[in-house]
Amino acid sequence: MKKSISRIEPYLYILPAFAIIFVFLLLPMFYALLLSLFRWDMISPRQFVGLRNYWIICQDTDFWLSLFNTVIFSLGSIIFGLGLSLIVAVLLSKKIRGLGLYRTAFFIPYVASMTAIAIVWRWILQPRGLLNIILKSLFSLFHLNLPEIRWLQEPGWARVAIIIFVVWKTMGFNILIFLTRLLDINPSYYEAADIDGANAFAKFRYITWPLLMPTTLFLLTISTIFSFQMFIPVFILTPDGGPLKSTTTSVFYLYQTAFSNNLFGYACAIAYILFFIILALTLLQKKVLGKKAAYEE
Amino acid sequence: MIVKNDHKKIISPRILIYLMLTIGGITMVFPFIWMLSTSFKSSLEVLSAQISLIPERKKYIQVDGELEQVEFSVARELQKTLSIKEGKIIETFSRALPAQSRFKSDISNKFSLFRVRLEKYFHRFQSRAEISAALHKFGEDTVGKLPSLPSVRELPVNFRRQLRFELGDLGKQLEAVVTETTDSKDRLRVVILAGDKRGEGATVPLDEIIFKRFLWNNFKKAWQAAPFARYFINSIFISILVTIGQVVTSALAAYAFARMRFRFKEFLFLVLLATMMIPKQVILIPDYAIISWLGWVNTYYALIVPFIAAVFGIYFMRQHFETLPQDLFDAASIDGCGSFRTLFLIVLPISKSVILTVALFTFIMTWNSLLWPLVMTNTPEMRPLQVGLAVFNQESGTDWELLMAASTFSIMPLMIIFFIAQKQFIEGITRSGMKG
Numbered sequence: 001m002k003k004s005i006s007r008i009e010p011y012l013y014i015l016p017a018f019a020i021i022f023v024f025l026l027l028p029m030f031y032a033l034l035l036s037l038f039r040w041d042m043i044s045p046r047q048f049v050g051l052r053n054y055w056i057i058c059q060d061t062d063f064w065l066s067l068f069n070t071v072i073f074s075l076g077s078i079i080f081g082l083g084l085s086l087i088v089a090v091l092l093s094k095k096i097r098g099l100g101l102y103r104t105a106f107f108i109p110y111v112a113s114m115t116a117i118a119i120v121w122r123w124i125l126q127p128r129g130l131l132n133i134i135l136k137s138l139f140s141l142f143h144l145n146l147p148e149i150r151w152l153q154e155p156g157w158a159r160v161a162i163i164i165f166v167v168w169k170t171m172g173f174n175i176l177i178f179l180t181r182l183l184d185i186n187p188s189y190y191e192a193a194d195i196d197g198a199n200a201f202a203k204f205r206y207i208t209w210p211l212l213m214p215t216t217l218f219l220l221t222i223s224t225i226f227s228f229q230m231f232i233p234v235f236i237l238t239p240d241g242g243p244l245k246s247t248t249t250s251v252f253y254l255y256q257t258a259f260s261n262n263l264f265g266y267a268c269a270i271a272y273i274l275f276f277i278i279l280a281l282t283l284l285q286k287k288v289l290g291k292k293a294a295y296e297e
Numbered sequence: 298m299i300v301k302n303d304h305k306k307i308i309s310p311r312i313l314i315y316l317m318l319t320i321g322g323i324t325m326v327f328p329f330i331w332m333l334s335t336s337f338k339s340s341l342e343v344l345s346a347q348i349s350l351i352p353e354r355k356k357y358i359q360v361d362g363e364l365e366q367v368e369f370s371v372a373r374e375l376q377k378t379l380s381i382k383e384g385k386i387i388e389t390f391s392r393a394l395p396a397q398s399r400f401k402s403d404i405s406n407k408f409s410l411f412r413v414r415l416e417k418y419f420h421r422f423q424s425r426a427e428i429s430a431a432l433h434k435f436g437e438d439t440v441g442k443l444p445s446l447p448s449v450r451e452l453p454v455n456f457r458r459q460l461r462f463e464l465g466d467l468g469k470q471l472e473a474v475v476t477e478t479t480d481s482k483d484r485l486r487v488v489i490l491a492g493d494k495r496g497e498g499a500t501v502p503l504d505e506i507i508f509k510r511f512l513w514n515n516f517k518k519a520w521q522a523a524p525f526a527r528y529f530i531n532s533i534f535i536s537i538l539v540t541i542g543q544v545v546t547s548a549l550a551a552y553a554f555a556r557m558r559f560r561f562k563e564f565l566f567l568v569l570l571a572t573m574m575i576p577k578q579v580i581l582i583p584d585y586a587i588i589s590w591l592g593w594v595n596t597y598y599a600l601i602v603p604f605i606a607a608v609f610g611i612y613f614m615r616q617h618f619e620t621l622p623q624d625l626f627d628a629a630s631i632d633g634c635g636s637f638r639t640l641f642l643i644v645l646p647i648s649k650s651v652i653l654t655v656a657l658f659t660f661i662m663t664w665n666s667l668l669w670p671l672v673m674t675n676t677p678e679m680r681p682l683q684v685g686l687a688v689f690n691q692e693s694g695t696d697w698e699l700l701m702a703a704s705t706f707s708i709m710p711l712m713i714i715f716f717i718a719q720k721q722f723i724e725g726i727t728r729s730g731m732k733g
Contacts, residue, residue, distance in 0.1 A: 009636065014565065016605075017549065020602070021606050028580035029580060031586070035583060109325055111712060120332045122690070123335065130327075173726065235668075254578055264585075279574065
């Protein structure tokens with residue numbers, strides 16, 4: 001009797017977690033695949049359409065536009081986000097005074113809830129908002145006249161605005177991860193380089209950069225996944241998907257398709273395509289950059 | 298010699314580093330300061346093109362129990378009252394103007410006198426008596442002395458503009474006094490524009506003018522503009538239950554994976570890890586279908602139950618449980634402790650910091666999530682804070698001072714938690730690599 005209990009005991013321990021994960025994570029994953037083969041508005045009965053949803057996606061210019069927007073946002077926020085974060089992290093690692101204060105300052109945007117702080121940025125990005133006032137006064141220092149930028153009303157600027165916001169919001173996280181790694185690097189490497197007479201750039205290029213590679217790869221992967229799932233900034237800054245749908249990301253399009261247009265089957269097909277894109281990107285990054293990331297201390 | 302050189306080299310980049318970091322740091326923090334500053338301003342000051350971090354001292358009157366800013370005001374002489382109407386012209390003095398010839402210079406003179414008086418007195422007006430005195434003087438000195446001459450000429454448009462411009466440089470005290478002609482007669486009208494946003498006129502005694510710098514009232518207004526109390530209660534309730542649930546299920550599962558032997562252990566753990574690859578949005582729609590099939594749409598169940606287990610917690614705790622020394626478990630076993638009691642009486646008490654990290658992150662992620670509750674709720678009573686805020690954002694379009702006030706009190710709870718548990722927080726992020 002006791003023995004049989006102890007045999008099933010471990011399963012009882014993992015049961016609660018597995019039950020939830022099965023019902024709300026694993027099962028839906030397959031359910032989504034099934035649903036993507038149907039036309040369904042949640043009210044009238046499902047209609048089997050085979051792969052037609054996927055065929056329609058191929059011709060759906062709105063979907064491709066949303067994917068294009070997502071790629072633009074990802075590239076923009078990753079290039080600028082990681083680049084700036086690396087610079088700040090390197091500066092912070094230079095044994096400066098008041099490190100805690102600076103670190104907190106850079107980290108605070110990351111702590112603030114996305115929804116609330118995105119509303120603040122919607123205010124900052126108004127035609128007569130803070131950003132334009134600051135830019136205008138900066139330009140007037142050089143006697144240049146800057147026309148009012150309509151950040152959230154013009155397609156090009158709206159994309160830039162979203163990237164600025166996302167970079168600002170997520171930089172703290174990247175800096176923190178970079179910084180932790182930078183402070184971990186054994187100082188004897190730099191001492192050895194000093195003896196060899198290496199300059200600051202050479203030290204960065206041949207010591208810091210390769211040793212940071214695994215961290216960079218990690219951040220790259222996580223940022224890619226994050227920006228492919230981006231929803232809140234768009235939903236708050238441009239609730240209608242932006243001028244000419246210029247800020248409609250894939251997830252936003254998915255949300256609209258399902259919950260505004262009631263095309264649930266079609267939305268599931270979109271979700272699956274997105275899933276494969278993210279998966280492919282993650283694997284690709286691992287493969288391409290994984291080799292370079294082989295450095296270990 | 299070499300040492301000295303080195304020293305010089307180091308100093309100047311140091312300053313550059315501090316400069317760059319300081320500029321960067323200010324950029325990061327400034328939106329918060331701006332948010333706070335805006336939430337204390339009046340709806341009129343919000344629209345001004347100056348960056349004023351500390352709100353200006355402004356004049357207010359009470360209209361229907363609410364403070365309304367009176368930015369531009371001249372009292373009506375006879376009634377000694379203020380007329381308030383935004384964008385609409387209210388006459389104060391209406392006097393016929395002299396004949397065409399000397400008229401322009403005359404009026405200009407009168408106005409400059411008027412302006413001097415106002416500049417001198419207006420910003421210091423604290424009572425009816427003071428304003429009355431100033432106006433009386435103005436009346437005596439200028440327009441009051443002009444003869445009443447009916448005429449059929451209209452003022453030229455550019456003259457009006459000129460006066461407007463001239464008076465405009467009074468700036469804060471008196472920006473919108475303009476002249477206007479009516480009834481096809483040359484009459485001077487001193488015109489008031491004031492800050493009743495709804496454009497309704499109101500007449501109040503002058504000694505009811507209130508001087509204020511910080512509008513604390515904005516917070517109250519924002520709080521009442523939407524059921525924020527309910528939103529907060531919902532968010533707290535949901536986040537706490539999810540956190541407790543997730544810590545318990547994660548601890549149980551992690552303990553089994555770390556310390557027990559059973560069939561398919563490796564396989565099951567791999568399955569768990571694989572589910573980490575599933576993006577949230579892929580399962581959003583099937584989950585919605587499941588939840589509506591369960592009849593849970595717009596209930597707390599929909600917002601709590603799916604989240605009381607997560608792979609992140611299990612993974613994170615398992616890593617920790619594996620590092621605990623085996624002796625501990627042997628001792629517990631010898632003392633006759635079952636594994637359940639070992640977990641709760643021995644393992645959990647010594648794993649406080651890990652549990653706290655998992656709890657902290659679960660709480661924050663639940664508190665911050667938007668898309669899921671947005672989809673799963675459809676009435677204000679069920680909305681958590683983030684959804685409520687997003688709806689408020691769409692509904693109150695450009696009431697920036699209210700939006701900023703709402704953002705401020707929505708951001709505060711997590712900020713406070715962050716400053717209390719900063720160490721835990723930063724450690725947790727660097728160890729787990731969470732990205733909101």
